[in-house]
Every structure is written in structure tokens, then in C-alpha cells.
Amino acid sequence: MAAPVDRALLDPDGLFPARLAGDRAALARHADALGTLDTQAQARRLKDIATLAHRLGGAAGTFGYGAISSAALALEDVILERRPGENRAAAHERVRRAIDVLLRALDDGLAGS
Structure with a gap:
């Protein structure tokens, strides 16, 4: 995790944690719906989750949230594998286990923001 001064330079408005919280909420909603969907809808939902994970993996790494970045990219790999x-x-x-790991990383990262 980057030092607070580093985050202040990268995110002067301090809005990135709010983005993380929004991504966490979206991921949780997607995950909750997975088990109730038919095969085609589930495939679309997994694509949405992979896209969110890819974007989150890059952004979190840039902003110094290494654990979130690693968990997000691992989730993307699990979905694409x-x-x-x-x-x-x-x-x-x-997929569910990888989502749970990412949700915990997000919770930990947000708690440290």
C-alpha cells in the first residue's frame, strides 16, 4: 500500500476510495445474482465481473492498493480460465472464492483509507 502522501499526490480530491466502495457494491451485486441466472445470463454477468476486475486491478495498483489489484487480476484470470x-x-x-478474496481485499483497503 502506498504511503498517504503518495495517495495524496495521485488522488488530490480523495475520490478514489469512493470509487472503490462503488466497485465493491457492484461486485457484491453481481456475485449475489450469479447463482440465480440461466447459463446465458450468467455468462454475460461473468463478462461484466471480469471487466470490472480488470479495470479495478489496474486502477487499484496505480493508486497503491496492491492487495486489491492482485485479487482483482486473480479474479479476472479465474473467470477467463x-x-x-x-x-x-x-x-x-x-469464481465465488475469487470474488470473496477480492471483497475482503476491498474491505481491508477501504478500512485503511
Whole structure:
């Protein structure tokens, strides 16, 4: 995590934590809906989550939130990774675990802001 003075230079208005909070809320909403969707809707939702994770991974790293960046990029990798022969339930569980890791990293990062 970057020192407060570094964050002050990168984010002079101090708005990045609010963006993190918004991304956390969006991720939680997406995750909650995953189990209730049909296959096509779930695929679209996973694409949305991967896009959010990709964007969050880059931005969080830039602003000194290394743990959030790593967790976000790991989530993106889990979503994009295709495991031959893996059933849908196992794939869903891998994604869910990666989402939980990112949500905890976001909570920790926001608590330290």
C-alpha cells in the first residue's frame, strides 16, 4: 500500500476510495445474482465481473492498493480460465472464492483509507 502522501499526490480530491466502495457494491451485486441466472445470463454477468476486475486491478495498483489489484487480476484470470471437463458448479465455486478474496481485499483497503 502506498504511503498517504503518495495517495495524496495521485488522488488530490480523495475520490478514489469512493470509487472503490462503488466497485465493491457492484461486485457484491453481481456475485449475489450469479447463482440465480440461466447459463446465458450468467455468462454475460461473468463478462461484466471480469471487466470490472480488470479495470479495478489496474486502477487499484496505480493508486497503491496492491492487495486489491492482485485479487482483482486473480479474479479476472479465474473467470477467463477454461478448465477442460470442469463442471459448471465447480467453475462457479472457483469464481465465488475469487470474488470473496477480492471483497475482503476491498474491505481491508477501504478500512485503511
